[in-house]
Amino acid sequence: MDAASSLPIGKRLTFRILLTTLIGLALTLMAIGYTLLLSWQLEGGAAAINEAGSLRVRSYRLAMVLEHVSSTTAQDELDQFNSTLSDLQLGDPKRPLFLPATAGIRAQMQLVQQDWKTRMQVFAIQAQNELDVTSRQQALKNYSDALPSFVESINKLVSLVEVELSEKTTWLRLCQTILIFMSLAASIALLYLLYLWIVGPVTRMQAGIARMRKDDLSVRLPIETEDEFGVLAQAFNQMADRVQTVHRTLEVRVLQKTAKLQEQNQEISTLYEVAAFLAGPHAIEELCRGFLHRIMQRIKAEGGTVRILDNHSDNLHITVHEGISEKMVEEEHCIKTADCLCGAAVSQGIILVRDFRQMDTQKRYRCAEEGFFSIAVFQILAREQVIGSFSLHFTHERVISSEERRLLETLGKNLGVAIENQRLIAKEKEFAVSQERNLLAQGLHDSIAQGLNFLNLQVQMLEDSLSRNNLQEVSDIAPLLRAGVEESYEDVRELLLNFRTRLQDSNLESEMRNVLSKFQRQTGVHAVIEFIGSGAPLAPEQQLQVLFILQEALSNVRKHAQASEVKVRVENERDFKLIITDDGQGFTMESAEQKGDAHVGLHIMRERAVRLSAQFEILSIPGQGSTISLHLLRQERLVA
Structure with missing residues (x-):
């Protein structure tokens, strides 16, 4: 409910206007009614004068x-006379006809009536009968003889009525004059009250609004009444006070908003800077060091540490530190998760200490002994799992605001993700190295190991021939040893060449041409390569695996096929296809499987295809050569 509707009814402007209107209307109706009454009385008295004159x-x-x-005619006249006399005595409101109700007129009327009944009517009846x-x-x-006195009595009645009507006429004119003056x-x-109650307050309100429009915020309206305009003036003054207060504090609030906006910009800048740093290819220690340095600069901390959790032993190890003495690092380089504040933060969450003097004096805090006044410890999270904590140390009382707390929590999660990513990258590299070592071992077993085993048998046979002094066998074994050594040497060179192969500028076509050219120079086998299609290049890791498969296939051709020509076809459309065909002696898959380790190269190519x-697919017919095909579907292609 607003203030105007809560006013008492007696103080409302609408009530006063309605009351004034009703009073004026009542007075006007009373004056008009009185003039109508006087007019009606004058009309009835005039009729009475006429009737009294007719009596004469x-x-x-x-x-x-x-x-x-x-x-008979005399009797009619008597009846009419009596009727007229009765009308004068009783009156007739319909005409209207009545005598004024004054005592003198009523007494004179009684005399006329009595004189008529006692004398005049008696004489007339006697004369008639x-x-x-x-x-x-x-x-x-x-x-x-009695008629003159009777007529004189009637004349006196008429005179009294005329005098009374003359007075009423005077009153009628007076009332009309009063009614005019009342109007x-x-x-x-009414004009004065309208000005006093409405026009004046509205004019003052307009003047106040005009001054406020001209930035005169000191304007106030006088509260002269307790009606609606008084309430409106009070509301205007309250609004002016509010506007003036807001105007006074506007500059301060703008400065506050600007400062808050600058703080938010600094937070965003810090978050972007740290996130950009953490996204770089850095080692875990370098990540932690750069993270701690940037956070300390942003929060203005005098010291700080980053601790990484060892899940197997439940220990926290200091990874990097800054502004901390070596003595403290030596004592706390490895703590349990329940030890001190940094350890407790791992399980309890954020820990903020504004003043070490307010902490439990029975416990020992190395930070306080170092001269630090306050500390803030936050968790390092990765996939909602705590992997460590970082602490900020201050030499003065420091209150961490809610914005800074939210920023540090977010940065702690970013650091955890970066550390976890580096761990995953290290594991991926370790897995890739392990796979390559496995392939290297298989290659060595397929080539060098087989050759060394052959050389070992030949050396044993040579020793046996020498012990028996059988020079013929020695001369037969020596060429075999030379051929085995040369083959092993070629195998080693080929393996070194394959495992040193790297893509230059991710150009698969040129690297495949180089590999084929070297194969042709080393073996003398005619080799051709054909590229079809203009599809997008493969991702570097896929290009490298394709190149390794080509090298392994050419190695198998050199060792086993005894071919005179090799054809390589590369189709790079939405799908990628590699087809290697030779015109060698071929083989059957059953014989290849029976040889087992003798054809490790086939297994190596299959493993790389699985990657x-x-x-x-391998299609080979004895005496008709072999065909090796690699088909990479479009949905398996990686973006280069």
């Missing part, structure tokens, strides 16, 4: 009728 005429006419006309002429003449004479006074009063998630 009828009294003279009755005398003439009694003297010359028949008794007497048969004797003398008696009739005497009755007429008595009527005629003028009511109009003036690519590609389809690998």
Whole structure:
């Protein structure tokens, strides 16, 4: 409910206007009603004067009728006279007709009526009914003698009525004059009240608004009434106070908002800077050191540490530190998760200490002994798992705001993700090295190991021939030893060449041409390569596996196929295909499987195809050569 509707009804402007209107209307209606009453009374009195005047005429006419006309006509005149006299006495509101109700007029009317009944009517009836002429003449004479006094009595009645009507006429004119003056006074009063109650307050309100529009915020309206305009003036003053207060504090609030915006910009800048650093290819120790250095600069800390959790032993190890003495590092380089504040933060969450003097004095805090006044410890999280903590040390009382706390929590998660990524990269590298070592071992077993085993048998046979002094066998074994050594030497050179192969500028076509050219120079086998299609290049890791498969296939051709020509076809459309065909002696898959380790190269190519998630097929017919095909589907291709 607003203030205007809560005002008492007696103080409301609408009530006062309604009351004034009702009072003016009541007075006007009373004045008009009184003038109507006076007009009605004047009309009835005028009719009474006319009727009284007609009595005089009828009294003279009755005398003439009694003297010359028949008794029937005389009786009619008597009846009309009595009727007129009765109307005067009783009145007739329909006409209207009535005598004024004053005592003098009523008394005079009684005299006229009594004189008529006791004298005049008696004389007239005697003159009408007497048969004797003398008696009739005497009755007429008595009527005629009494007539002047009777008429005079009627005239007196008429005079009294005229005087009364003259007074009422004067009152009527006076009332009309008063009504005119009342109308003028009511109009003036109404105009004054309208100005006092409405026009004046509205004018002052407009003036106040105009001054406020001109930035005069000191303007205030006087509260002169307790009505709606008083409430409105009070609300205007309150609004002016609020606007003036807001205007005074606007600059301060702008500065506060600007400072807050600058803080938020600094937080975003810090978050971006640290995130960009953590996204780089850095070792874990370098990540932690760069992270701690940037955080200390942003929070203005005098010291700090980053500790990594060892899940197997539940120990926290200091990875990097800054602003911390070597003595403290020596004592706390390895702590349990329940030890001290840095250890407790791993299990309990964020720990903030504003003043070490307020902590438990029975416990020993190395940070306080170092001269630090306050500390903040946050968790390092990766995949919602705690992998460590980082601490910030201050030599003064430091309150970490909610914005800074949120920023440090976010950065702790970013550091955890970066550390976890580096661990995954290290594991991936370790796995890749392990796989390459496995392939290297298989290659050595397929080539060098087999050759050394052959040389070992030949050396044993040579020793046996020498012990028996059988020079013929020695001369037969010596060429075999030379051929075995040369073959082993070629195998070693080929393995070294294959495992040193690297893609230059991710150009698979040029590298494949180089590999084929070296194969042709070393073996003398004619080799051709054909490239079809203009698809996107393969990702570097896929290109390298394709190159290794080509090298392994050419190695198998050199060792086993005894071919005179090799054809290589590369189709690079949405799918990628590699087809290697030779015209060698061929083989059957059953014989290859029976030889087992003698054909490790086939297994190596299959493993590399599995790495690519590609389809690998070998088609070989004895005496008709072999065909090796690699098919990499479009959905398995990686973006280069």
